[in-house]
Amino acid sequence: MKTALKPASQNDLAKHFGLSRARVRALVADGIVPAGADIDTARLTYLDWLRDEDRRSTKAAGESAVRMARARQIELRTARDQRELVPWQEATAYTQEIVGMLISRMQGLPAQVTRDPALRSKIENAIDAIRTDVADAVGQLEAQINDREDGEDANA
Template sequence: MSEDQMVKGAPTALGAPLVGENPAGGSDRASGQNAPPAPDTGAAGRGQLIASALAARLLMVSPERIRQLSKEGWIEKQGRDQFFLVDVVQGYIRFRNDSDRRAQKSAADSRVRDARAREIELRNAVREGRVIEIDEAMAIVEEMIGLFRAETAGLPARVTRDLQFRKTIETAVNDILERVADIAAERGRAVAEARAASEAVASNAARSMGSGEQDISADGRGPRAA
């Protein structure tokens, strides 16, 4: 018997698997055929493919909403009712950011329209004589107070010839005039502050809205047109 025949015919160790077999039995080829397929990790890190039903559960919306967002271009579709997981999440975030931006711009535009309508209404009221400018009103009040002070200055002499009694009347009249002056000054300051605040609000409302910098999505792309 040759040496090659002796090597090939040599018995294997007790319990050791034969060449081409695995410990569980069967050949390596058969084992490879029965192994489960590797999971699909997606293209370029975009996650696994999921159906619209699972995407809807993930985002807590309806499957029809997922398909609608896909038609509008927010979520890219892969084949028949298939979407990459990352595309679903990022697309929905872009959609929500765009919706919030639109709502803010709409509210700002509404405030501008209200301010302009109010301005037109006030101009019409002034033209029709239903209201007057604050400065004009304050001038009228000051004129009336000056006239009142001048008329009351001769009141003590007209009432009595008693000098002591005149002094008492003058003191009482001066106290009244001082209180009126203090109240007028307080009301004037309140009117001035209200006018300054109103002018500031009108100035802010007249500025152009929606010209701010756009948000950037997680993948660096801006929102798609809805």
Template sequence: MNAPAGTITLQQAARLLMISDERVRQLSKAGYFQPIAHGRYPLVAVVQGYFKYRDDRREKAEQVASSPLTDAKLAAIERRMAREDRHLITMDEALQAYDHAAEIYVESLQGLPAQMTRNPAERRRLDAIVAIDIARLKRDLTIGRHRLVTGQDDPSMKEDDQ
């Protein structure tokens, strides 16, 4: 039996493409190439169809790789790695550091009058000055803490209010 020129059998197509006979049938059913006779396929159509199938598969994989869920998972992995490398800290850690620094600063200011004088009248005067500055500082630190937590200003805490 003479085969039409430029055609190959199902088995030849499978060997050419390095896939199974069943996979050739699946690709044919999926419309990537069509047989011209029972068990015979056009050689050019088989090769072009297989390239089209590979391109479609690669494009689909790229779409999946850039899906919102995949992007979210990648971002979560990057954040976890940044935390492990200590390039990123949690909000709780940031707040603890902020509160600790604020506490040390306020305590330092509170001890300043005692370090400056032993004169009771002068010390009371300095205590009053420091108390006013500490009140302003605590207000400003509260505003700063709110900004740290929310990323925005608290309208009830105006910096201009004194």
């Protein structure tokens, strides 16, 4: 005939597991260790919980994501504090203003250089080609940035 083992106290479990009484209380409250269990049952259920791969992998993945987010936050804060970080809209506005001024000045260049209509036309064509090349380059850069942002959104 099998005799029932006596329920272990939380003090006994704390000593046996090498944990604080508060931690044992939390394990019992969370249902990890059954309340009123004998020492052997409590030990086996606690060991099963510690070995549970799903719990460990989920916890590790969550901790890793939190660590990465904190590191990114610190990097951004440091860059901002060191004035290395410029808001995208601000950088775009400055660039558009400078390029617009440059194109405006270049438009008047043929008249400043010559009165010869044929030479003027040649210079205007060269300026138009430069403007087209700049517009194409800007379009490619915007597409790359949009692709990057789409990739970041998909990863989020």
